[in-house]
Amino acid sequence: MSRTLITGALLTALVLAAALLSYVWTPADPEAMTIADRLQPPNAAHWLGTDHFGRDILTLLMIGARTSIAVALVAVGIGIALGVPLGLAAAARHSSLLDEVISRGNDLVFAFPSLVIAILITAILGPGALNAILAIGIFNIPVFARLTRGAALGLWSREFILAARVAGKGRARISAEHILPNIANLLIVQGTIQFSLGILAEAGLSYVGLGAQPPTPSWGRMLAEAQTMVALAPHVAIIPGLAIVFTVLGLNLLGDGLRDTLDPRLKVQRL
Amino acid sequence: MLAYLTRRLTSLILSLAVASLEIFLVVEVAPGDPARFMLGINARPDTVAALRAELGLDVPRVERYLAWVGGMLTGDFGTSYTYRAPVTEMIADRLWVSLPLALYALALSTVLAFPAGLLAAAKRGRAGDYGVMAGTQLGIAIPNFWFAMLLVLLFAINLGWFSAGGFPGWENPALAIKSLTLPAVALALPQAAILARVLRSALIEITGEDFMRTARAKGLTRGQALWRHGLRNALIPVLTILGLQFSFLLAGAIIIEQVFFLPGLGRLIFQSISQRDLIVVESVVMLLVFAVIMVNFLTDLAYAIVDPRLRRRA
Numbered sequence: 001m002s003r004t005l006i007t008g009a010l011l012t013a014l015v016l017a018a019a020l021l022s023y024v025w026t027p028a029d030p031e032a033m034t035i036a037d038r039l040q041p042p043n044a045a046h047w048l049g050t051d052h053f054g055r056d057i058l059t060l061l062m063i064g065a066r067t068s069i070a071v072a073l074v075a076v077g078i079g080i081a082l083g084v085p086l087g088l089a090a091a092a093r094h095s096s097l098l099d100e101v102i103s104r105g106n107d108l109v110f111a112f113p114s115l116v117i118a119i120l121i122t123a124i125l126g127p128g129a130l131n132a133i134l135a136i137g138i139f140n141i142p143v144f145a146r147l148t149r150g151a152a153l154g155l156w157s158r159e160f161i162l163a164a165r166v167a168g169k170g171r172a173r174i175s176a177e178h179i180l181p182n183i184a185n186l187l188i189v190q191g192t193i194q195f196s197l198g199i200l201a202e203a204g205l206s207y208v209g210l211g212a213q214p215p216t217p218s219w220g221r222m223l224a225e226a227q228t229m230v231a232l233a234p235h236v237a238i239i240p241g242l243a244i245v246f247t248v249l250g251l252n253l254l255g256d257g258l259r260d261t262l263d264p265r266l267k268v269q270r271l
Numbered sequence: 272m273l274a275y276l277t278r279r280l281t282s283l284i285l286s287l288a289v290a291s292l293e294i295f296l297v298v299e300v301a302p303g304d305p306a307r308f309m310l311g312i313n314a315r316p317d318t319v320a321a322l323r324a325e326l327g328l329d330v331p332r333v334e335r336y337l338a339w340v341g342g343m344l345t346g347d348f349g350t351s352y353t354y355r356a357p358v359t360e361m362i363a364d365r366l367w368v369s370l371p372l373a374l375y376a377l378a379l380s381t382v383l384a385f386p387a388g389l390l391a392a393a394k395r396g397r398a399g400d401y402g403v404m405a406g407t408q409l410g411i412a413i414p415n416f417w418f419a420m421l422l423v424l425l426f427a428i429n430l431g432w433f434s435a436g437g438f439p440g441w442e443n444p445a446l447a448i449k450s451l452t453l454p455a456v457a458l459a460l461p462q463a464a465i466l467a468r469v470l471r472s473a474l475i476e477i478t479g480e481d482f483m484r485t486a487r488a489k490g491l492t493r494g495q496a497l498w499r500h501g502l503r504n505a506l507i508p509v510l511t512i513l514g515l516q517f518s519f520l521l522a523g524a525i526i527i528e529q530v531f532f533l534p535g536l537g538r539l540i541f542q543s544i545s546q547r548d549l550i551v552v553e554s555v556v557m558l559l560v561f562a563v564i565m566v567n568f569l570t571d572l573a574y575a576i577v578d579p580r581l582r583r584r585a
Contacts, residue, residue, distance in 0.1 A: 111564045113522035123544040231428045241417035248412035
C-alpha cells in the first residue's frame with residue numbers, strides 16, 4: 001500500500017467519522033448562541049473557538065461536514081446512475097445514432113462553464129442543498145458517460161467479449177456482466193475525484209448563498225459569514241477553509257492512491 | 272483542411288444554437304414574473320399587464336426567443352428590465368473588469384506553472400519533484416475564494432500593501448492593475464497547480480522518446496534536453512488545458528468578484544438574478560458560454576494547423 005493511499009484514506013476517514021459522530025455527539029449545541037462568548041480564539045472550552053454568535057466552531061464544522069458530504073455524494077451518485085448506463089449504451093452501439101447523440105450531448109454539457117450554470121440553476125430553482133445537488137450532479141453525468149464509453153469501447157474488441165457474444169448473450173447483458181466489472185476500478189477512482197470536486201463546488205455555492213440555507217451549518221456559508229470578521233478574528237475564516245482543504249486533499253490522495261493500487265499500469269500516465 | 276473547417280464550423284453553430292435554446296428555456300421556467308416583481312405585491316393586475324406589454328413579455332415565447340437570438344447576432348442584447356439601459360452597454364462596462372482579470376490570472380498561472388512543471392520533470396523522483404507535486408496537490412485542494420480571503424488577511428489587512436476590495440476604474444491603469452492583483456493571484460493558484468501537473472506528465476512522457484535520447488547522447492543534460500526539445504513537443508496537452516482554463520477563469524471570476532467586491536460580470540449576474548432581470552441573466556450566461564465554446568473551437572483549430580493528423584481524426 002502506498003503512502004498516498006494511506007494518507008488519503010486516513011484524512012477521508014477522519015472527515016467521515018467527524019460527520020457521523022455529529023449525529024450522536026457534538027462538543028456543544030449547534031444552535032446555542034452565547035453572544036458574550038463570541039469570536040473567541042481556540043481555547044479549552046471551545047477547541048476551535050467560537051463564531052460571531054458565540055457558537056462552537058468545531059460543532060458547526062462537524063455538522064457542516066454532513067452537508068458537504070451528502071451534497072457531493074449524491075451528486076456523484078447522479079453522475080454514476082445516469083452517466084454509466086449512457087456510456088455503456090453508447091459503447092455497445094458504437095458509431096450508431098445513439099452513440100452520436102450521447103457523445104455530442106456530452107460535448108455540449110462540457111462546453112458549458114459548469115460553475116456558471118450551477119449558479120444559474122440554484123438561483124432559478126431557489127437556493128438550497130437539494131438544488132445544489134442537482135446543479136453539481138448534472139455536470140457529473142457527462143464525466144462518467146465519457147469515461148465509461150471510452151473504457152467500454154476498448155473492451156468490446158477483446159476476446160472474452162467475443163466469446164460472450166458467441167455464447168449468445170445480448171449487448172445489454174454483456175455490458176452489465178462483463179464490461180461493467182472490468183471498468184469498476186476506473187469508476188471508483190473517478191468517483192473519488194468527482195467527490196472532491198463536488199465538495200469544492202458545494203462550498204463555492206454555499207459561499208455565494210446558494211447552497212444549504214440557515215440554520216443548517218455549511219462550510220461555505222461559515223466562510224461567507226467570516227469574511228467581514230476576518231480582521232477581528234482570523235480563526236473564524238481560517239478554520240472552515242482548512243476543513244475544506246483537508247477533505248479535498250484527502251479525497252484526491254485517496255483517488256491517486258486507489259488508481260495506483262487498483263491499476264499499476266496507469267502509474268506511468270498519472271498526471 | 273477545408274472539409275475539417277466546415278465540419279467544425281457546423282458543429283460550432285449547432286452548439287451555440289442548442290446552448291442558447293437551453294439557457295432561454297432554463298431562465299424562462301424560472302418562477303417569478305419580472306413585471307410583478309418590479310411593481311411589488313400590491314400592484315393592480317392591469318398595471319402588471321401594461322408593464323408586461325412594455326417589456327415585451329406578452330409576446331409568445333418562440334417570438335421572444337427568436338428576437339433575443341436575432342438581437343444578439345447584431346450585437347443588441349435588449350434592454351434591462353430594472354435599469355432600463357441597453358444590456359450590451361452594461362455587459363461592456365463589466366467586461367472591462369472581468370476580462371482583464373481572467374487574462375491576468377491566465378498569465379500568472381502560466382508564469383507559475385511552467386517553471387514548476389519543468390523543474391518537477393527535470394528532477395523526476397527527487398526532492399524538487401516531490402516538493403512541486405505536494406505543492407500542486409495543495410493548490411488543487413484549496414478553494415480559490417478562501418485563498419482570496421487569506422490573501423486579503425495577509426496583504427491587505429496585515430501588511431497594507433493592497434486594498435481589500437473594490438475597483439478604481441481604468442483612469443489610472445497602475446492602480447487598476449494593482450486592485451486586480453490579489454483576485455488574479457487567487458484565481459491563478461489552482462489553475463497553475465493543474466497546469467504544472469499536466470506539463471510535468473507531458474514532459475515525462477516525452478523523455479522516453481528517441482529524439483530525447485539522441486539529444487542526451489549528444490551530451491545535453493536532462494534539463495537542457497527538456498528545455499530545447501521536450502518543451503515544444505509537450506505543448507499540445509498544455510495548450511488544451513490553457514484553453515479550458517480560460518473558461519474556468521472567466522467563470523471562477525464570478526465568485527472571486529464577490530470576495531473583492533469587483534464590479535464585473537459575476538456581480539452583474541448575481542444582481543440581475545435577485546432582481547429577476549431575466550434578459551440580463553440570459554445574455555451574460557450566453558456570453559460566457561459563447562466565450563467557452565469559441566475558445567474550444569479556436570484551440571481545436573490551432574491543433575489542426577499545428578498537427579495535420581488531427582484533422583482526420585476529429
